[in-house]
Amino acid sequence: MNNIASTLKANLAPSSYYDAHLKGAFGKPTGNGWHMWNGLCPFHMDTRPGSFVINKVSGAYRCFSCSAKGGDIIDFHMKRHGISFTEALNQLGGNHHA
Helix, strand or coil: CCHHHHHHHHHCCHHHHHHHHCCCCEEEEEECCEEEECCCCCCCCCCCCCCEEEECCCCCEEECCCCCEECCHHHHHHHHHCCCHHHHHHHHHHHHCC
């Protein structure tokens, strides 16, 4: 992983990122840093809040309805916006001054 990505991850808290980029709020913890997301999964036409979970420590995410998953905020940003790794770093670094 490059230094820009490492710096970005160290300076951008997953809870802040997801609060700013998704409608909803963190719900009950489910263990090992994972929390239910009281909102809808952004990767499909979700109708059931609670199927999307986020790890507040690593930024990983998973949807139990559509099987979307990823390991960190950068991966989420890439998938959500359909952009490359470099584009995601540029956007996240510019938006969050990491």
